[in-house]
Amino acid sequence: MLDTAPQTYTRADEAFDCLQTAIVKGDLAPGDKIGELDLCSRFDLTRGPLREALGRLESRGLLVRRPHAGVRVVSLSTTELVELYRIREIMEGLAARQAAERMTDQEIADLQATLDAHETMIDEAHGQAYYQAEGDYDFHHRIATGSRNTKLAQMLLGDLYYMVRMYRYRLSTSAGRPHRALGEHRRIVEAIAQRDGELAEFLMKRHINAARENIEKKIQEGVLTI
Amino acid sequence: MLDTAPQTYTRADEAFDCLQTAIVKGDLAPGDKIGELDLCSRFDLTRGPLREALGRLESRGLLVRRPHAGVRVVSLSTTELVELYRIREIMEGLAARQAAERMTDQEIADLQATLDAHETMIDEAHGQAYYQAEGDYDFHHRIATGSRNTKLAQMLLGDLYYMVRMYRYRLSTSAGRPHRALGEHRRIVEAIAQRDGELAEFLMKRHINAARENIEKKIQEGVLTI
DNA sequence: AAAGCCCGGATTGTTGACAATCCCGCGAGT
DNA sequence: ACTCGCGGGATTGTCAACAATCCGGGCTTT
Numbered sequence: 244m245l246d247t248a249p250q251t252y253t254r255a256d257e258a259f260d261c262l263q264t265a266i267v268k269g270d271l272a273p274g275d276k277i278g279e280l281d282l283c284s285r286f287d288l289t290r291g292p293l294r295e296a297l298g299r300l301e302s303r304g305l306l307v308r309r310p311h312a313g314v315r316v317v318s319l320s321t322t323e324l325v326e327l328y329r330i331r332e333i334m335e336g337l338a339a340r341q342a343a344e345r346m347t348d349q350e351i352a353d354l355q356a357t358l359d360a361h362e363t364m365i366d367e368a369h370g371q372a373y374y375q376a377e378g379d380y381d382f383h384h385r386i387a388t389g390s391r392n393t394k395l396a397q398m399l400l401g402d403l404y405y406m407v408r409m410y411r412y413r414l415s416t417s418a419g420r421p422h423r424a425l426g427e428h429r430r431i432v433e434a435i436a437q438r439d440g441e442l443a444e445f446l447m448k449r450h451i452n453a454a455r456e457n458i459e460k461k462i463q464e465g466v467l468t469i
Numbered sequence: 470m471l472d473t474a475p476q477t478y479t480r481a482d483e484a485f486d487c488l489q490t491a492i493v494k495g496d497l498a499p500g501d502k503i504g505e506l507d508l509c510s511r512f513d514l515t516r517g518p519l520r521e522a523l524g525r526l527e528s529r530g531l532l533v534r535r536p537h538a539g540v541r542v543v544s545l546s547t548t549e550l551v552e553l554y555r556i557r558e559i560m561e562g563l564a565a566r567q568a569a570e571r572m573t574d575q576e577i578a579d580l581q582a583t584l585d586a587h588e589t590m591i592d593e594a595h596g597q598a599y600y601q602a603e604g605d606y607d608f609h610h611r612i613a614t615g616s617r618n619t620k621l622a623q624m625l626l627g628d629l630y631y632m633v634r635m636y637r638y639r640l641s642t643s644a645g646r647p648h649r650a651l652g653e654h655r656r657i658v659e660a661i662a663q664r665d666g667e668l669a670e671f672l673m674k675r676h677i678n679a680a681r682e683n684i685e686k687k688i689q690e691g692v693l694t695i
Numbered sequence: 696a697a698a699g700c701c702c703g704g705a706t707t708g709t710t711g712a713c714a715a716t717c718c719c720g721c722g723a724g725t
Numbered sequence: 726a727c728t729c730g731c732g733g734g735a736t737t738g739t740c741a742a743c744a745a746t747c748c749g750g751g752c753t754t755t
Contacts, residue, residue, distance in 0.1 A: 251536045251716075253738065255524065279707070289740055291517070294708085295524040298481065302525040304623060310477045311707055311746045326618045329567075333559040341555075392552045394632075397530060398624065406620075477746075479708065505737070517709055520738085537716045537737055700753080708745070715738070724729080 254288060258296035261286045266305055266316055267408050273318035303402055305409075317406075321462050324410055328455035331403055332448050334395065335383065339431060339447035342389035343440035351436050354385050358428055365421050376411055380404065382428050386435075386447075420457060427453070480514060484522035487512045492531055492542055493634045499544035529628055531635075543632075547688050550636055554681035557629055558674050560621065561609065565657060565673035568615035569666035577662050580611050584654055591647050602637055606630065608654050612661075612673075646683060653679070 262282070265271045279290055279297075286293075297314055300306045308314040319327070346354075361378040387399040427450045434443040488508070491497045505516055505523075512519075523540055526532045534540040545553070572580075587604035613625040653676040660669040 253536050255738080256536075278705095290707090291520075291739055291741095294517075295521050298521040298524040299528040302528040302627075304620065309747095310479050310482075312748080313706075323619055327620055329563065329618070330560070330621055330624070333563055334556070337555065337559055392555070393549055394530065394553055395556055398556070398628070401528075402624070477708095481708085504735095506735095515710060516737090517711095535717095538718080539736075696755105698753105698755085701751090703750095704748090706745105706747080708743105710743075711741100713738105713740075715736105717734105717736080719734090720732100722729105722731085725727090 253292070255292035255295040258282075258286060258288050258293050259299055262296055262300055263305065263405060266300075267405055269409075271316050273316050273409070275316045276313050277316065278313065303405070305405060319406070319410065325455060325459060325462075327403065327406060328451060328458065331399075331407070332451040332455070334399055334403070335386070335451055336444040336448040338387050338390040338392070338395055338399065339435065340440040340444035341392055341395075342386045343435040343438055343443040345391045346389040346435060350385070350389055351432070354382075354389075354432055354435070357381060357385065358425065358432060361428075362425060365425060376408075379424065379428075380408065386431075389435075424450070424454075479518070481518035481521040484508075484512060484514050484519050485525055487514075488522055488526055489531065489631060492526075493631055495635075497542050499542050499635070501542045502539050503542065504539065529631070531631060545632070545636065551681060551685060551688075553629065553632060554677060554684065557625075557633070558677040558681070560625055560629070561612070561677055562670040562674040564613050564616040564618070564621055564625065565661065566666040566670035567618055567621075568612045569661040569664055569669040571617045572615040572661060576611070576615055577658070580608075580615075580658055580661070583607060583611065584651065584658060587654075588651060591651065602634075605650065605654075606634065612657075615661075650676070650680075 262271070271277060279293060282288070282293055283290055297306060297308065301308050301314070305317055306314050307317050357378075361382070364378060383404070384400065387396045390396060427446065431443055431446045431450065434440075434446055488497070497503060505519060508514070509516055509519055523532060523534065527534050527540070531543055532540050533543050583604075587608070590604060609630070610626065613622045616622060653672065657669055657672045657676065660666075660672055
């Protein structure tokens, strides 16, 4: 047999995925105290694998656990959310630079095609910010893996993105930003296509910085309450 | 009773700490395949808490696990080790900048005192690189926490440092570097004391960059074989 | 009346046994 | 002789019961 790929999928992995998506989608809101038995019945699991999954999620910072006192979904303060974007800024900047140096021509072509798809999606669905959010995630995902930096991709994809997405559904990317963000994406890809790592890094950092300022503005306006 | 502090220390935490230090100290070498029962008897644990700890360590990237096939200590390639330093460079740079903006005067004074202690330690123990390594860890540790950036500190202290320390004992910080490194530390602290975040970031990035070049040189010389 | 203490109930942490899966050495076939 | 397939054995994944610890309501006390 030549199915070297999927190995097997253990119950703990299942529990991990279920919980992670539940947290990201907002089914488990930040600050919620969640009982182990509740989770077991909800996802049809037993406590063994569940506890292993809880350990992993705690280690990634999505859950906080106090011994004998239960486990809660992490609740970021506004300053912590902003700090998260400061980290994203530098890490994605590095990813963009290394992606410009290392992505294959095929990967770059795919990336451009992805942006085209996003553009039609945005044009078709006015204000349907959901697709934009998913598209944005896809874009950053490809660059992270394109960096060929294992640990960097792991930290971005495994830690930061889930935490960002968990808070993003609340502010439902503001009206004007999708078009502007798409333009920024385009210019980043251009820099990558020209193998200009320095420029790609600069543009990516500015892109994330703009997103951060957007969020800070919303917080100050009181639109975004955490 | 007013012992609000230590809560309780669960067996899984114990397992986690034991394994982590065993990996960092080299008792469990990279690439080793480790059986669960071996670990249980070695640390006097049972498999439940152990598996939870394994999950956490896997999530942090210190272990790799294949379902039904056992768990191995992660083994970094030379390029992955170098990439790790690229990540450290930008993250510690950010930490230094934010530390310059946010550390208290008391913390800065303590940091300077720490450096004085390191200096006497280095002078006393010629070539005893171990203390230098620990001192270096202490220095970076203080700056990470001084950044007041929760997630950043968590990523540095929880993920990157353990991985770096795990490989550091092999190259036993080269002869000339301790003094030079101490000088670099001193200048970083000066910048922090003057609240010059930009300079602190620049100096820290250059400091880590030098460490990376040092390692790359060793690898090319064939001294450091992974 | 407000604050502090204590106890019962529920939840978490831990354990040992059971079932499913993979690795390794052996034999058969080419 | 080398490759391929196949059990036996060991190891991992999973489960359900046991023990330890924390939270909330009622009571006493000042």
